[in-house]
Amino acid sequence: MRIYEDIRLAQARVAVLQYAVVVACASLFVVFWYLQVLRGHHYRELADNNQVRQVPIQAPRGPMLDHSGAILVENQASFSLLLRPEDCPNLDATIATLSRLLRISESQIRERIARRGAPFQLVVVKANASPQDVASVVARRLELPQLEVNPVPLRSYPLGTAAAHALGRVGEITERQLGSEEYAGVRSGALVGQAGLEASYNRFLMGHEGVRRVIVNSRGVEVREEKRDAAVDGPQLDLTLDAALQQAMEQAFARRAGCGVALDPRTGAVLALVSRPSFDPNDFSTGIEPTRWARLMADPDTPLINRVIQGQYSPGSLFKIIVATAGLEEGIITPETTLHCGGQITLYGNVFHCHRAQGHGAISLRRALAESCNVYFFQVGVKLAIGRIARYAQKLGLGTPTGFDLPHEMSGLIPDPEWKQRVQGKPWYAGETVSVAIGQGQVTVTPLQMACVAACVANGGRLPKPYFVRAIGGVPQPHAAPQSVGLKPETLAAVRDGMWAVVNEHGSGWRAQIAGHDVCGKTGSAQVVSHERLVRSGGANEQLLPHAWFIGFAPRDNPRVAFAFLVEHGAAGGEAAAPVAQAFLQRFFSADDAAPVARAN
Amino acid sequence: MAIDRRLLLNIDWLLLGTSLTLACIGLALIASATRTRQEPPSVQVVANAPDAATAERATAAQARRTPQWVKQAGWMALGCIAFLVVIAIDYRRLADRAPLLYVAAATMLAGLLLFGHSIAGTRRWLTLGSLQLQPSEPAKLIAALVVARAFAESRKDSLDLRDLIGPGVATAVLALLIALEPDLGTAFCLVPMFFAAAFLGGLRPRALVVLALVLVLGAGGLGWAFAKGYQRRRVVSHVAPYINPDGWLGRQLARYVHIEPRASDHRGAGYQSRQSRIAVGSGGFLGRGYGQGGQSQLGYLPARHTDFIFSVLAEETGFVGVSLTLALYLTLFWRMFETARRARDRLGALLVAGLASMLTFQVIYNIAMVAGLVPVKGLPLPLLSYGGSSTLSAFMAIGLILNVRMRRFAN
Structure with a gap:
């Protein structure tokens, strides 16, 4: 036992610890x-x-106004309830609560979550939520801190189904659109135009989205706003469409399927455009349910198709206008040329029929158009041959889109030997020219193309480029005036005369007559199936009946409106389509008489 | 028991001043960290209130609620009193009473396990009226006292492994009782304390190596055996973050080694560590400003006023604040070990070294945890973190160290 402890070792070892700590x-x-x-x-x-x-702060899309300033498309204040599922600690419980509060099924919410493009994206739990919905979730803010209530401008179409194909509809941007140049800079989940003017003028209508830079806490709740770039509203579109005429045209169709378009032959400004059956674009504004969308897509009556520009129909007798024009221009016939109709004619070893079995006898061009004589035009067509028929058809704008400012316009088809060789690998048979002469065979046109043909005849040979938009954000849009296609005035006068006779001189289109207004027109029937099959069915199946056509313009001198109407499966153009045109023109002229000054502008 | 005036002259003012400075920094950080609350509880209370009058009363009660930094100031005041009490009693007299204190501590810990109320799944707290204390904190100090006395009494020049058995068992019993609460972090603090005391006590180098191996493996194994699923998951996600818990390997681990297969916290096991590291890094050189740390103020940082208080410091005051604080801690540690070196007897040297090692370990582990270097353990940062027991125990530990220092000339 030591008296003094030896603590030197301990002291030395402390230094080790000391330096270890350092x-x-x-x-x-x-x-x-x-x-x-x-x-x-x-x-x-x-x-x-x-x-x-x-x-993002959504920019309100630009509104659309009609010819006289009436609202066609606007935005209404609405609330969207949004959720970012990643922020929910207990997603199942949140979904259950929301389902109870908003009275929508849990599976519906789950479907919406599953449908979103990318993780961490906000999911619209309910679009266009009612004030009660908003109140009930705001009252439970603490239970549902992740739920966002966003004021959203909701696209609204006061006309409902009317003009739906012209105005179009909006919908969430698709994967394909996201990848395309046109939609560069548009974020996923944004609402863009998906049809009609909404689509073709989407770039303007969208305006510029604003953005808020916000600070969120660990529970995803917004704490404060750091920065705000305001959104720039989309500019207003002023349309040439006339809401009153549009309504008139819708009503003229009653419940029939088909389509119609009316334009100003002097400019190409489209006044009304109807395609039926239609759809309600309001349904799309809040994001259409997939089941409903599937139903619309699968509907055999194709309500989403804009028949005026996407329906490619056989022109039938309307094509006689083109053949007459070509014949006159090429000197095959003169306005005075008379040909014989014996009810049928044998050409290239085949018998071709006129619709009048006993024949028209000796018949002039004027009467041939008025009564729609097939044999007359068989003979003109054969003399012209396919090349010249095709050339004049193309001159009048057939076979190519008109350049209308609606998207997805179809071109129709004007067949010629070169086309047939290319597509079918077979030579052209002279007999086919006979069918083409009366607008049958492989010829197809869109109703808009035919309205332009009517306008061209009406305005002295200038083919209009139809358009809907007069001004964007108050700035008038330049539109090319109708361009001359180089037809002789005599040719046009003769065709016009024939079309006048169709309506006003015991012609096939007499039902379109309006006293005091010289309505000019041409009827047509577009075959859906071959004549033989139609006869066999005995006319019992309406789906096999030909489509009824009526195109024209009015009045004959200084025409102010050109139009094309097609009633699906309406059989004869004069019986089914001419009355629709007449009903429309009645309204056109009554409005016109009431306000001649406004119309003149 | 008046304190001799001569003794007061020998107080290490640098050590004391450093400690108080750190405690004040802690106070400021707690004030910043608890300034904004994620969800104002008043709103919650009001929303759940059955009627308007109750809601009003609740709101008023909320308004009267004492801020946490004020509470912490109160704990600091209590700590100062405890500090004065501790320095007044000669450490040698305390060492004489060590067995008694040891029995008291062990009894308390055992009683806590048997009769204590479970708070958040653990039995760590002893409720005394409105105060909640963790008996494990004073138990740590008592363990240091017991170990120091045991090694000091063995008058051999060097210690064998056999000499370790007695104090080792004594320490292990306390560590086990604390680990069972469960409070692995605090239990593990006893290891460096024991180690340091044994080392200074004269443990032979060879025995030292063996002991180190046994301790590391034993502690690792014991820790693993006692760890809960979530704790194991934390360790795995730290040492092997590339193991996907939902993948094949992850599922096998879950099956055979009893790791929780999926984080019960939807943010994943690495969340705390990751958020803390983001807080630290985003502080940059100068920091984001007092009360301006996004990670701290917006609630991304877990336990920001307790275990992760250093993240708040790093985020809001940046590398500058971190350096200053680290320098303060280093000064503190240096002076503590300096005290051990200058102690007048083995008991004093071993006691101070044990306590200093314990505190140092706790500080370094906590800061390393904040930097994301080591797995997350519930270990407060002495002097900086919010918490009554840990504040009291830190002040008492410093008191004991000063106690030894100021009596180095006295007999």
Whole structure:
């Protein structure tokens, strides 16, 4: 036992601990230097990713106004309820609560979550939520801190189904659109035009989205706003469409399927455009339910198709206008030329029939158009041969889109030997020319193309380029005036005369007559199936009946409107389509008489 | 028991001043960290209130609620009193009472396990009126006292492994009782304390190596055996973050090694560590400003006023604040070990070294945890973190160390 303790060893060993601690602290020093100084920017970015969210501010789409300033498309204030599922600690419970509060099924919410494009995207739980819905979720803010209530401008179409194909509809941007040049800069989930003017003028209508930079806490709740770039509203579109005429045309169709278009032959301004059956674009504004969408897509009556520009129909007897024009221009016939119709004619070893079995006898061009004599035009057509028929058809704008400012316009088809060789690999048979002469065979046209043909005949041989938009944001849009297609005035006069006779001189289109207004027109029937099959069916199946056509213009001198109407499966043009045109023109002229000054502009 | 005035002259003012400075920094950080609350509880209370009058009362009660930094100031005041009490009693007299204190501590810990109320799944707290104390904190100090006395009494020049058995068992019993609460972090603090005391006590180098191996493996194994699923998951996600818990390997681990296959927290096991590292890194050189740390203020940082208080410091005051604070801690540690070196007897040297090692370990582990270097353990940062028991125990530990230092000339 020592009296004094020897603590030298302990003292020496303390130094070891002391230096170990210094080394440890120095290491921590280095670690923090690395984290804070060398990698500071990296972590600052990570922190910002945590805390900063860019919340887009939707720009209200531009409204659309009709010819006289009436609202066709506008925005209404509505509320969307949005959820980011990643922010929900207990998603199942949140979904159950929402389902109860909003009275929508849980599976519906789950479907919406599953449908979104990318994770961390906000899901619209309910669009166009009612004030009660909004109140009930706001009252439960603490239970549902992740739910966002966003005021959203909702696209609204006061006309409902009327003019739906012209105005179009909006919908969430698709994957394909996201990848395309046209929609560069549009974020996923944005609402863009998906049809009609909404689509073709989408770039303008969208305006510029604003953005809010907000700070969110760890529960995803917004704490404050850091920065706000305001949205720029989409500009207003002033249309040439006339809401009153549009309504008149809709009503003229009653419940029949078909389509019609009316334009100003002097300019190409489209006044009304109807395609039926239609759809309600309001249904799409809030995001259409997939089942409903599938039903619309699968509907055999194709309500989403704009028949005026996407329906490619056989022109039938309307084509006689083109053959007459070609014949006159090429000197095959003169306005006075009389040909014989014996009810049928044998050409290239085949018998071709006129619709009047006993024949028209000796018949002039004027009467041949008025009574729609097939045999007359068989003979003209054969003399012209396919090349010249095709050339004049193309001159009058057939076979190519008109350049209308609605999207997805079809071109129709004007067949010629070169086309047949290319597509079918077979030579052209002279007998086919006979069918083409009366608008049968492979010829197809769109109703808009035929309205332009009527306008061209009406205005002295200038083919209009139809358009809907007069001005964007108050700035008038330049539109090319109708361009001359180089037809002789005598030719046009003779065709016009024939079309006048169609309506006003015991012609096939007499039902379109309006006293005091010289309506000119041409009827047509577009075969859906072959004549033989139609006869066999005995006319019992309406789906096999030909489509009824009526195109024309009015009045004969200084025409102010050109039009094309097609009633699907309406059989004879004079019986089914001419009355629709007449009903429309009645309204056109009554409005015109009431306000002659406004119409003149 | 008046304190001799001569003793007061020998107080290490640098050590004391450093400690108080750190405690004040802690106070400021707690104030910043608890300034904004994620979800104002008042709103919650109001929303759940059955009627308007109750809601009003609840709101008023909320308004009267004492801010946490004020509470912490109160704990600091209590700590100062405890500090004065501790320095007043000669450490040698305390060492004489060590067995008694040891029995009291062990009894308390055992009683806590048997009769204590479970709070958040653990039995760590002893409720005394409105105060909640963790008996494990004073138990740590008592363990240091017991170990120091045991090694000091063995008058051999060097210690064998056999000499370790007695104090080792004594320490292990306390560690086990604390680990069972479960509070692995605190239990593990006893290891460096024991190690340091044995080392200074004269443990032979060879025995030292063996002991180190046994301790590391034993502690690792024991820790693993006692760890809960979530704790194991934390460790795995830390040492092998490339193991996908939902993948094949992850599922096998879950099956055979009893790791929780999926984080019960939807954010994943690495969340705390990752968020803390982001807080630290985003502080940069100068920090984001007091009260301006996004990670701290917006609630991304877990336990930001307790275990992760250093993240708040790093985020809001940047590398500059971190360096200053680290320097303060280093000064503190240096002076503590300096005290051990200058102690007048083995008991004093071993006691101070044990306590200093314990505190140092706790500080370095906590800061390393904040930097994301080591797995997350519930271990407060002495002097900086919010918490009554840990504040009291830190002040008492410093008191004991000063106690030894100021009596180095006295007999």
